[in-house]
Amino acid sequence: MKAVRLEAIGVLATRDIAKPVPGPDDLLVRVEACGICGTDRHLFRGEFPSKPPVTLGHEFSGIVEAVGSGVSGFAVGDRITGDPNIACGRCPHCQNGRVNLCRSLQAIGIHRDGGLADYVIVPQKQAFALPASLAPTHGAFCEPLACCLHGIDIAAIKAGSSVVVLGGGVIGLLVVQLARLAGASTVILSTRQASKRALAEELGATATVDPSASDVIGQVAGPDGLVPGGVDVVIECAGVRDTVEQAPRLVRAGGTVVILGVMPQGEKVEIEPFDLLFRELRVLGSFINPFVHRRAAELIASGTIKVEKLVSRQVSLDEAPQVIANPPGPGEVKVLVVPSGTR
Structure with missing residues (x-):
């Protein structure tokens, strides 16, 4: 089968490798689609810990082709999505319900072979059913x-809250929709790209701002801004220095900042601790997805979260290394890799 292999930092290629064999508690899944994530680019550049050689791809879904002898609840032909983050269940963090902080966390597509391939192995405890009627991608x-x-959960958005989303990529556009579902009456998205601002408004943003036009702080929180004095919640989704530094300055006193975007490991930003103290801001990191994958699957399956317009293009496994090795194109939201057998 074909697989996109990170062979070493900066070395990525599509290779022919052996089709995997499921263990007793595993599903063998024929991949229908796998998203290319900003984290894949960080992995390629050595900016996020990984264990090459490894097949990349942690945003995948597909059809069960074979099941291990100990599997129950899944059958050949089922469509599933896989939660890639596998916690040990034994360390203190796991025992305290903080599975995303597991000391031995293993992620499909980062530490073990992932979904940028014709087939992927998914432990049954990491699999969640999707309806057969759902669009494969x-x-x-x-x-x-x-x-x-x-x-969104740790942001604790209340009904009527005001929210700023920094970054117009797929994460920002999904957060816009979730913030509205959580009850926010004002959701403002900041991004330089006009096409993404238009898409955000189509998906539920009440306003958008262009950080390249003028100071974002003034546009949002200034005396004549959209929310004078600042918003209740800022969710940083871009993973770049400028937006991380902007985030505390956009929130009101007593407000909450959630850092959801992934910056390269080791990169630093400047934040004024006195401001955090004097205005008693909550600045929270949000790491991966503990206990929420089933909810995500249900939101996608029901069509509550709109994803069709987030697909910028579909590429093959052969084309994927070139996409990962280069920055996203202008206006690009999500590139999906669709193996040749399902294109």
């Missing part, structure tokens, strides 16, 4: 949506 959005759900 939509299941690949469950994993990024689950990460967004965790961020």
